[in-house]
Amino acid sequence: MIWIIGKREFVAMFQAPLAWVILAVIQFILGYMFLTNLDNFFLLQPQLMTLQNTPGVTDIVVAPLMQVAAIILLMVMPLLTMRSIAEEKRNRSLTLLVSAPLSMTEIVLGKFAGLMLFVLVLVSMLMLMPLSLYLGTTPDSGKLLSIYLGMLLLLGAFSAIGLYLSSLTENQTIAAVGSFGILLMLWIIDWLSESVTSGQSLLAYLSLLGHHESLLEGVFDSSDIAYYLLLIAAFLGLTIRQLDRERLL
Amino acid sequence: MTETLIQVENLSRYYQNHRAINQLSFTLKAGEVLGFLGPNGAGKSTTMQVISGNLAPSDGEVKIAGYDIIDTPREAKSQLGYLPEHPPLYRDASVDEYLGYCARLHRIPRTAIKAALSKVKAQCGLETNGARLIRNLSKGYQQRVGIAQAIIHDPPVVILDEPTVGLDPIQIREIRDLIRSLGSERSVILSTHMLSEVQATCDRVQIIRAGELIYNASTESLNHRHEISCRIALRKVVNIEELTALAGVEQAEALGDGRYRLVFGADVTPDALVANAVQQQWGLYELIPEQQSLEDLFIELTQHEADNAK
Numbered sequence: 001m002i003w004i005i006g007k008r009e010f011v012a013m014f015q016a017p018l019a020w021v022i023l024a025v026i027q028f029i030l031g032y033m034f035l036t037n038l039d040n041f042f043l044l045q046p047q048l049m050t051l052q053n054t055p056g057v058t059d060i061v062v063a064p065l066m067q068v069a070a071i072i073l074l075m076v077m078p079l080l081t082m083r084s085i086a087e088e089k090r091n092r093s094l095t096l097l098v099s100a101p102l103s104m105t106e107i108v109l110g111k112f113a114g115l116m117l118f119v120l121v122l123v124s125m126l127m128l129m130p131l132s133l134y135l136g137t138t139p140d141s142g143k144l145l146s147i148y149l150g151m152l153l154l155l156g157a158f159s160a161i162g163l164y165l166s167s168l169t170e171n172q173t174i175a176a177v178g179s180f181g182i183l184l185m186l187w188i189i190d191w192l193s194e195s196v197t198s199g200q201s202l203l204a205y206l207s208l209l210g211h212h213e214s215l216l217e218g219v220f221d222s223s224d225i226a227y228y229l230l231l232i233a234a235f236l237g238l239t240i241r242q243l244d245r246e247r248l249l
Numbered sequence: 250m251t252e253t254l255i256q257v258e259n260l261s262r263y264y265q266n267h268r269a270i271n272q273l274s275f276t277l278k279a280g281e282v283l284g285f286l287g288p289n290g291a292g293k294s295t296t297m298q299v300i301s302g303n304l305a306p307s308d309g310e311v312k313i314a315g316y317d318i319i320d321t322p323r324e325a326k327s328q329l330g331y332l333p334e335h336p337p338l339y340r341d342a343s344v345d346e347y348l349g350y351c352a353r354l355h356r357i358p359r360t361a362i363k364a365a366l367s368k369v370k371a372q373c374g375l376e377t378n379g380a381r382l383i384r385n386l387s388k389g390y391q392q393r394v395g396i397a398q399a400i401i402h403d404p405p406v407v408i409l410d411e412p413t414v415g416l417d418p419i420q421i422r423e424i425r426d427l428i429r430s431l432g433s434e435r436s437v438i439l440s441t442h443m444l445s446e447v448q449a450t451c452d453r454v455q456i457i458r459a460g461e462l463i464y465n466a467s468t469e470s471l472n473h474r475h476e477i478s479c480r481i482a483l484r485k486v487v488n489i490e491e492l493t494a495l496a497g498v499e500q501a502e503a504l505g506d507g508r509y510r511l512v513f514g515a516d517v518t519p520d521a522l523v524a525n526a527v528q529q530q531w532g533l534y535e536l537i538p539e540q541q542s543l544e545d546l547f548i549e550l551t552q553h554e555a556d557n558a559k
Contacts, residue, residue: 001354001356004350004353004354005354008350011346012339012341012342015341015342016341091335091337091338091339091340092333092335092337093337093338093339094337095301095303095331095333095335095337096337096351096354096398097354098301098302098303099301099302099303099326099329099331099333099337100326100351100354100355101322101323101324101326101327101355101356102323102326102354103322103323247302247303247304247305248304248305249264
């Protein structure tokens with residue numbers, strides 16, 4: 001059931017032009033970034049050869065690329081997630097799912113599965129660029145895998161937050177602005193921590209991108225994975241609760 | 250055929266402090282078409298939403314084919330097809346895509362979907378529209394897609410909330426025929442504020458006002474219960490006394506220009522009038538029954554309540 005809703009959501013995304021435009025624009029911009037990074041690498045290469053324990057091509061080209069990708073997607077994901085429930089509320093088509101023999105959990109997980117399918121396509125397309133490095137050199141496969149996983153988890157968290165905001169309102173713009181606000185806040189939340197000593201570790205722990213960085217460096221820390229999984233579970237739980245609550249109002 | 254498919258008991262529903270439904274109880278038996286009638290804002294749609302599980306009841310219980318909508322929602326909902334006031338359509342999908350999705354949501358096995366789809370499209374007159382996008386369909390056809398969505402999984406109970414609103418007269422007639430054909434194999438609840446619709450399609454009528462059930466009877470008994478009135482036109486001028494003296498006539502009223510309005514008692518046919526008219530050469534050239542009994546009853550009941558409220 002979750003799969004059926006997910007597939008329908010995925011198809012519906014591509015029935016509107018927005019998904020295509022987002023994929024194209026992101027691919028273009030990041031392709032350009034990839035070329036610049038690669039150019040930098042060629043400039044740095046002579047110096048790198050003289051050093052010991054030098055960062056490899058994965059660290060210099062791929063990790064910064066994905067860091068930029070994360071920030072761009074932080075702004076773009078709200079545009080994708082805003083419609084998922086808000087639009088159905090406005091068109092009053094949510095009734096179709098609610099009247100069908102499905103639980104609220106299945107509906108929300110189905111919506112999330114649809115978004116994750118899109119994320120999978122998006123990240124896989126982005127990963128084609130680092131994979132092209134195999135043509136000329138040998139990037140660190142372990143690191144690439146860790147980066148891939150990191151992107152999926154990060155975008156999964158973006159999607160779950162966006163889904164929750166979308167369930168709060170009928171208005172897509174409000175959903176987009178709201179989830180953008182939350183994502184931005186979770187990004188900058190640890191900027192304060194350098195001057196404030198108490199609670200520093202808590203704020204640093206809450207930061208969305210902080211956990212992403214270690215994955216980009218190829219450090220597979222289970223606490224980072226747990227952070228993302230907990231975040232996703234929490235916001236999906238909130239979404240289910242919100243939709244259940246609306247039946248009581 | 251006497252199986253109870255919907256059982257509503259002491260159902261109440263509040264929106265904050267506003268009471269939309271108050272202690273509503275009724276049942277729907279298998280093979281029955283029930284008309285749910287009431288002025289706007291009487292609580293019809295709220296009742297439909299509660300029965301279909303889209304709103305939680307504040308108090309009381311709803312059972313569909315024996316399954317409680319709160320305790321066992323999945324089983325209850327699988328017995329139910331629901332067309333809300335605004336059909337829940339995906340405007341960017343084609344009719345086939347949309348109905349196929351609905352079929353899968355209702356757990357119709359993959360191999361049976363195609364057959365279910367062509368059956369439901371034939372029932373709703375959508376055979377030629379399968380590939381069209383829903384947003385390009387006219388309102389009447391969108392409404393048909395909405396009905397198709399409600400019956401695709403062959404549910405024993407179908408709930409239709411104002412299915413003919415905003416349609417042209419020909420479409421209304423077609424939808425009514427469709428509803429009547431549904432009623433032959435399923436139980437249907439039809440919510441409407443159009444009286445003629447209930448008279449045309451329903452076996453039983455319930456009138457609801459301000460969230461309370463104020464009338465419940467079969468449509469047939471309704472037509473008999475009330476006195477019948479006729480308008481007649483005569484070429485010859487006749488005294489009112491002569492008309493009131495006729496057997497079965499309870500009241501007569503001159504409308505001028507040789508026209509009269511006669512009220513007959515319950516279950517009386519205007520035999521005496523016609524016999525007299527022929528005998529005494531009144532020149533009877535018009536005899537029009539005024540079949541507005543349901544309308545009268547509706548206004549009478551709802552007005553009465555409104556007066557009480559003042």
